Amino acid sequence: xxxxxxxxxxxxxxxxxxxxxxxxxxxxxxxxxxxxxxxxxxxxxxxxxxxxxxxxxxxxxxxxxxxxxxxxxxxxxxxxxxxxxxxxxxxxxxxxxxxxxxxxxxxxxxxxxxxxxxxxxxxxxxxxxxxxxxxxxxxxxxxxxxxxxxxxxxxxxxxxxxxxxxxxxxxxxxxxxxxxxxxxxxxxxxxxxxxxxxxxxxxxxxxxxxxxxxxxxxxxxxxxxxxxxxxxxxxxxxxxxxxxxxxxxxxxxxxxxxxxxxxxxxxxxxxxxxxxxxxxxxxxxxxxxxxxxxxxxxxxxxxxxxxxxxxxxxxxxxxxxxxxxxxxxxxxxxxxxxxxxxxxxxxxxxxxxxxxxxxxxxxxxxxxxxxxxxxxxxxxxxxxxxxxxxxxxxxxxxxxxxxxxxxxxxxxxxxxxxxxxxxxxxxxxxxxxxxxxxxxxxxxxxxxxxxxxxxxxxxxxxxxxxxxxxxxxxxxxxxxxxxxxxxxxxxxxxxxxxxxxxxxxxxxxxxxxxxxxxxxxxxxxxxxxxxxxxxxxxxxxxxxxxxxxxxxxxxxxxxxxxxxxxxxxxxxxxxxxxxxxxxxxxxxxxxxxxxxxxxxxxxxxxxxxxxxxxxxxxxxxxxxxxxxxxx
DNA sequence: CTAGGGTTAG
Numbered sequence: 001x002x003x004x005x006x007x008x009x010x011x012x013x014x015x016x017x018x019x020x021x022x023x024x025x026x027x028x029x030x031x032x033x034x035x036x037x038x039x040x041x042x043x044x045x046x047x048x049x050x051x052x053x054x055x056x057x058x059x060x061x062x063x064x065x066x067x068x069x070x071x072x073x074x075x076x077x078x079x080x081x082x083x084x085x086x087x088x089x090x091x092x093x094x095x096x097x098x099x100x101x102x103x104x105x106x107x108x109x110x111x112x113x114x115x116x117x118x119x120x121x122x123x124x125x126x127x128x129x130x131x132x133x134x135x136x137x138x139x140x141x142x143x144x145x146x147x148x149x150x151x152x153x154x155x156x157x158x159x160x161x162x163x164x165x166x167x168x169x170x171x172x173x174x175x176x177x178x179x180x181x182x183x184x185x186x187x188x189x190x191x192x193x194x195x196x197x198x199x200x201x202x203x204x205x206x207x208x209x210x211x212x213x214x215x216x217x218x219x220x221x222x223x224x225x226x227x228x229x230x231x232x233x234x235x236x237x238x239x240x241x242x243x244x245x246x247x248x249x250x251x252x253x254x255x256x257x258x259x260x261x262x263x264x265x266x267x268x269x270x271x272x273x274x275x276x277x278x279x280x281x282x283x284x285x286x287x288x289x290x291x292x293x294x295x296x297x298x299x300x301x302x303x304x305x306x307x308x309x310x311x312x313x314x315x316x317x318x319x320x321x322x323x324x325x326x327x328x329x330x331x332x333x334x335x336x337x338x339x340x341x342x343x344x345x346x347x348x349x350x351x352x353x354x355x356x357x358x359x360x361x362x363x364x365x366x367x368x369x370x371x372x373x374x375x376x377x378x379x380x381x382x383x384x385x386x387x388x389x390x391x392x393x394x395x396x397x398x399x400x401x402x403x404x405x406x407x408x409x410x411x412x413x414x415x416x417x418x419x420x421x422x423x424x425x426x427x428x429x430x431x432x433x434x435x436x437x438x439x440x441x442x443x444x445x446x447x448x449x450x451x452x453x454x455x456x457x458x459x460x461x462x463x464x465x466x467x468x469x470x471x472x473x474x475x476x477x478x479x480x481x482x483x484x485x486x487x488x489x490x491x492x493x494x495x496x497x498x499x500x501x502x503x504x505x506x507x508x509x510x511x512x513x514x515x516x517x518x519x520x521x522x523x524x525x526x527x528x529x530x531x532x533x534x535x536x537x538x539x540x541x542x543x544x545x546x547x548x549x550x551x552x553x554x555x556x557x558x559x560x561x562x563x564x565x566x567x568x569x570x571x572x573x574x575x576x577x578x579x580x581x582x583x584x585x586x587x588x589x590x591x592x593x594x595x596x597x598x599x600x601x602x603x604x605x606x607x608x609x610x611x612x613x614x615x616x617x618x619x620x621x622x623x624x625x626x627x628x629x630x631x
Numbered sequence: 632c633t634a635g636g637g638t639t640a641g
Binding site for chain 2: 006007008009010011012013014015036037038039040041042043044045046072073074075076077078080081107108109110111112113114115116139140141142143144145146147148151171172173174175176177178179180181206207208209210211212214215218241242243244245246247248249250253272273274275276277278279280281303304305306307308309310311312341342345
């Protein structure tokens with residue numbers, strides 16, 4: 001070009017930025033003999049909107065300040081958006097000050113970005129204030145930034161009120177905002193209703209609309225609606241859109257139709273990491289970890305979400321060793337460190353295995369790295385410590401948590417109940433009610449567990465009744481098992497029998513096994529034959545059930561029945577592994593069963609045990625200390 | 632020639 005001026009230089013820089021060649025754009029930016037504010041703003045937005053160049057954006061902004069290139073509304077808008085993206089509130093506040101000082105606070109562009117910045121930095125009230133202060137003509141984008149802010153905050157009534165104000169302004173984007181807001185806050189049918197209304201009002205649906213609707217269908221597990229949206233997407237020719245196709249895969253997975261999900265994923269041109277991740281979750285939810293692993297291994301680049309998907313699949317299938325192995329692989333891979341979600345999975349595996357030492361290591365890591373103690377992390381630490389028997393540690397975590405939610409209360413209650421602190425569990429339930437946290441079915445499993453361990457028949461019955469009548473929670477089989485156990489342990493076998501007859505849902509092996517124990521402790525052999533039939537029909541492959549039955553007959557001195565059960569067990573080739581305990585000693589695991597003498601130093605161990613026992617007896621005699629504390 | 636609001640996976 002023989003004749004160049006600032007416009008042509010700006011044009012070529014713009015062209016390079018939009019073709020994604022940021023470094024060539026910078027080369028031309030540096031070579032340009034003339035620069036004006038457009039040159040700077042173009043380069044600035046090139047950096048700000050390309051991942052990985054954020055630091056350069058800030059550096060260029062500082063250069064502008066040094067060489068006194070004025071900041072105009074373009075500069076401010078770009079920088080506010082960058083600030084929102086980086087969640088850099090302190091920086092955003094300075095920009096806001098600058099806007100006020102230079103009277104740049106009336107242009108709708110930087111104002112809408114300011115609202116958006118405050119909302120995305122978690123300052124909802126400041127966003128509201130800016131919006132309220134920008135009186136005058138209602139600007140659609142600012143209004144919608146505010147609607148989106150309300151949606152983020154879960155304030156759907158406020159969002160709706162604002163959305164319907166000057167509603168003739170509303171366009172596809174603002175309709176999408178409100179629909180997504182409803183869908184993401186759990187109001188699925190409201191989202192559906194507005195989606196229909198949007199079409200009837202003549203507002204064009206686009207890819208964003210459909211993606212949000214698919215997400216709503218997926219949350220509702222409504223394959224019927226999902227298929228309708230799928231049909232529309234095909235008609236509109238949006239099948240290749242990566243948002244649409246990955247949302248379709250997710251929708252079919254969540255609805256349990258993995259076969260369809262695979263078909264969508266396999267159609268050419270739709271491969272993407274989101275779809276694969278959804279498929280991994282879909283396969284994991286069906287316990288199909290081999291398929292999940294195959295997909296995981298097929299990905300050349302794995303982000304944290306994909307790793308987490310596999311981790312949680314292994315935990316769900318209780319494949320704890322696989323979790324720990326995967327954690328080693330994860331830490332070997334370069335340039336990443338575990339986030340809260342991954343640590344939650346690993347803690348889950350520790351809890352299942354009662355692996356205190358690894359659990360403590362994770363806890364220490366969290367404290368050392370300074371990972372934020374969010375609700376879910378507190379819950380899984382509480383659960384891990386409780387399941388490892390360290391109830392005081394669990395209590396500490398629970399007490400330090402800022403916002404205790406239902407999950408955390410449930411975990412702590414179950415921890416108390418299973419570690420012999422029944423009264424604490426009940427106290428916590430009352431505290432939960434005082435804090436206006438609604439109990440759910442899981443809360444009542446923990447609560448009734450506490451009652452059955454403490455033998456509190458009346459209290460247990462009171463809670464069992466209130467569950468349905470006060471809280472509208474239908475008892476499930478676990479709740480019935482708790483009650484049967486409660487009656488069994490307190491010599492109320494007749495009540496247990498009555499309850500067994502009245503249970504309106506299908507009986508499982510757990511409730512039959514519990515009832516069997518009730519028969520045993522109440523020395524009632526007459527009912528056992530019927531229990532045996534049911535129990536061995538439901539769970540014929542569980543060796544523990546045969547042993548349990550054989551022991552009941554043995555307790556009665558009924559040796560012929562006992563031999564019959566033992567014979568059945570051998571005939572069915574059912575095995576029962578002996579229950580065992582284990583210790584971690586210098587990175588080795590030592591396991592032992594009751595009365596085990598297989599250890600090379602068994603003699604020494606048992607002689608130490610008997611002298612400890614003698615010590616305890618001596619202490620018990622000399623003081624009033626309860627023996628239970630030491631055993 | 633430069634700037635604003637809405638979409639997918641753990």
